[in-house]
Amino acid sequence: MTGNVLVCSLDGHDRHDTGRRHPEHAGRLDAVMRGIDDARLGDALVHAAPRPATRDELARVHDPRYVTALEEFAAGGGGHLDPDTAVSRGSFDTALLAAGAGIAAVEALQRGIAGSAFVVVRPPGHHATATRGQGFCLLNNIAVCAAALTARGERVLIVDWDVHHGNGTQDIFWDDRRVLYVSTHQWPAYPGTGRPSETGGAGAPGLTINVPLPPGATGDVALAAFDEVVDAATAQFAPTWVLVSAGFDAHRDDPLADLAWSDGDYAALTQRVASYAPAPARLVAFLEGGYDLSALRRSVTATVSTMAGATVHEEAPTSGGPGHDAVALAARIHAELG
16 A cells, blocks of 8 residues: 555544543544654645534434434533443534544545545444444444445445454444455453354345454464455455554553554554555545553554555564464354355
8 A cells, every 4th residue: 555644633623521541531642643643654644624424424324313312411411321431521522523534534535635544533433333332432433434435335344453343333234235344353352242153144144254362362363364264255345445443452562452463463454454445545544442552652653654655663563372263263154154
């Protein structure tokens, strides 16, 4: 992947206050932007402003009653949707921007100003279902973008390399032939979904691919999952757009999980996933998790620089960890599906 990289960020419009000591806080965006600066892209870095998602755009993936309830909850001062998921008075407006930023990035790519895009927003989105926010997530940012694309006839590959399974994204597209959802994630871990036997609904058999990995799994195991399962499925599906739920909490320094990846692994994964894009300006990555600020910063540098075709990373890719048996099981399940 080469060319300009578009960054679409909240750019000072983050009013989502999760409270003291919450791991998903505004400092994460600062770390991400420092990581982008560390990539030293110069003129190859371009910026676009986000815009709020419209109610019609949200309604493709979220029950309007949930959206209204979330808006009213925030307007009333907020609270918690669950023990982990905070809502403040400014959270709804911020979530609307986060949900619309991906569509703004797609629109900018279609104007020809960059070859790929990175959407730097919070709250993250991939745990939000059609009717419920959870797991730090309020609205499903990547799903809103994917649904906008499928509504006009596109075929969308979503690769979710966050350490936690994107249960909300899987649920939303479970029976949708226009979306191939792929997730590598730690097992066992929150939210307890993402078994390899979860392969899609009756209308979309085989279009959900889950590769749950054990604690300690290294980056080579994730790449093996792409070698043995994802490459063939992607070739058969023939996506016209590639979207990435780019969580960086599989890094070995992350406090909320137990995989053993390095920033070099994110460079390798980015290169592989970018190869699935059928043409320039068809790749968009969305920030999801990542809670050690130093690891997050380095991993973003590796990812964004690779998107620009000039990979920069401090750590070597990792290998030798467990999990190849989990990859083999997922490969066997999908081979039997045909």
